[in-house]
Amino acid sequence: MNTKEDDPSLHDDRESAAVEVREKDVNSRPEAFKTTFQEVLCVIVTCLGTATSSIPEGSFQVSLNDLASDFSVDGGQLVWSVSSIALASGSFVLIGGKLADCLGKRHMMVVCFAGFSIASLIAGFMKSYVGLVILRAIEGLFFAPLIPAGASLLGSIYPESRRRNIAFAVYSSGGAIGYIVGLFTGGISVLAFSWKAVQFFTAIFFGVVTIVAFFVIPKDPPLDKVQIRKVLKELDYLGSFLILASFALICFALTQVDATERKWQTPYIYSLLIVGVLLLIVFILVEIYLAKDPIIPMELWKKKDFGLAMLVASLTWVTFIGILGYYPMIYFQYVRRWSAFHTALAALPMGIMGALTNVFVGVTFHLISGKVLLIGGNVCLVGATVVWATLDYHRSYWLGPFWGYILCVIACDITYNVCTMVTVTAVERKNQGAAAGVFNTILQLVAVVGLSLGSVLVSAKDPYYGTPEQNEHPKELFHGLINVFYLGIGFSGLALASSFFVHVGTSGNAEAENTIENLASG
Template structure:
């Protein structure tokens, strides 16, 4: 029996409740990582004013984190496999604490962007290590379902919780505390990891870390997102926009070639090549594009149109994590009976309905009529989507690949969020400009132009939810019986939920 198996066995003996304390530690770290993608959203106007950040550069407070996070997740997952999940988890916590302090104490925009980028880099170590640790800590099917249901709920609802926490901290403390708050949380999680998280045995390493692959995929993603952001100012057909987008696509193509030829690839192509897993990963790329659009533009709508305070704007998002918690719990109970496909299709359909509802916003509408029902619909859809994506993406992955498989799922979500933020912001800006030019005599022109731009962005977001439906229906074919498969001596990482 391996050292990891011995450690897990000790945790599972009568009275061995340490594994649930380990779940609390791992879940708190995952929550910190996920909510940090949005916790500064409501604080952006205040940080922009204090640090004299230009309108064009403000989005990098968000995308510096999500891009570096998504771009380095594969490398982080492979490091977790080769150096040990617990060790990488703790290194990630230490680095995340330091990077959060740097960002929170920033004296100019460059320091803030650098701190956010470093947060993303250390989050790329934390996230895959956390998910892999759950795979080796919980081996009994029913307990594993509970553990991963908690994890999936946090992954799906963390972004909304970040908006609520960000609003409260901005209003009652300072925008800086939306970043500084991570430092004590990470330190407490580090103490908990030392006490309760199991020591795992790293997979044998036969080569290096595929640095060329890590560099090309990260630069490719940055180039694509920067190209989208440039389009807002220079147009889609400008040389700089087309050049950046073409360079990004070329770099991603080079990345695929490197992975095909590498003896120790960052991303073994067999992982996304399995049709069920490939479908889950493609859905994980599409869904956050729509979800981040909702967070970003509703945040603007609450504060700029309805005049909400930062805290009230955060509280206005509360139905979202509540709805996800309910739907994730129901999904974990239905998944072994129905399988992931019908639940995920239903979730995506609810997302389409919710965003189409939001796209009907007009000047003078109320929150209760125009926003709340749409939020509930989207939240009820996100639970089945996130639980199902995690379940299928980690199904029957070899133990030595569990870190990189976990990283790939997280990377797809983060890249989708970064691309969605840049793409839909660009579309929104252009739509607002066109509205102003075409309706110069309309009363309250600025407010109505903004709402019209949000509506268009919500329609585009609904399109991404809609695109996910055929992907799920055609590619995810797992039967309900497969959802309770176990593994012998940890030879395979069991299904996540």
């Protein structure tokens, strides 16, 4: 005869109660925050850290025509106004992640917000195009650590829970929100003043964010000066230089080819491309065999799902940022001859849908597996590239570009959310900043490669691309852009196929905890 204590139903009730208490605890406000108001502001600040990359991107993309007229540049040279900031940040974000783990997330974020503001202010006074490109690269150096520092901060504060999912969704929405802000500040600034007003707005806005960040981000643990000196001494400076030099040479060769008379037969073009590829191989060998403290945590690559998730994210990002982010702007401003503000309005649905997608992922990630989300997102990406590639010269915005924008941003934000979660849970907490740095570095650099490859493909169809006669031949330019969108179909198709092999469960419930444990153990 069973006693009361042996009653199976009573045991089940106790177990259910224990699970309920545990879930309540992990979903409560973390002790690092004194009030909910501080928590909300802190999460918003991390979101704005992500937005530092998309605000300059959106604002400059809608002001390309004004920028080209002011400095008399076109074609591949114009790409550098966008790609320089991505190239610099992509090359520095690895060290930035390491520094955030070493020096403290709060210290790093406050300093970088302030530096970004100052660099933006100075860039507004530039009268040389080369000087502007250099200042924008400096902006990239400052915002590079903000992205991994924000991810690492949230990853260290929040345990696995639905509250964490929402916090990361807000963090990830910075790209979409920043893009909206960038589009409208760029459009309004060019309409009322010039591209310089974009830089001044950015400087003022992030100056205010710097002050808010100083007060709301939880204080870091006391710094160990001996450990700091050790980390700074052992930082992989050689690896950082090699990755920067490699991608700079590769991207310069790809973007400059359309500006040369002999194209690929120009000796310095293919020479620099070969040297860039060789430096990339040397970088990989240095990270594996020579670096004492590699800027890429090697433990990441032992997790097969991280590698697959990174492949999916890279293919999605090179399509979204490198192709569907930049070249549709060329289409609107140079083919359709729309104003900067009109172009900003055309791209607005992308920002709105991006914010809504992040909310959707945040509230459903504990119910829908990451694999299903990735597959669904990349189905949308394939649809977006097909819409743009089948565009005819006079198709209505509402029958073509509108749906292309809606679909591509769904894919981008779903992929970023899921793959960020995979990344920060694949390593120990002390290495989360470095891991997030690896993730965002690869995304930034593949985006630059996408921009550069696009320039090559446009010039293959349009002999006037990058010349003073470019604007006199919009139909040739249009066919060159379609060439780029076909490349997007190839990348997005590979992203979709790869999504089926990624094994990522839900996040924020008991099933997710088991999934994360399995992921962390390889």
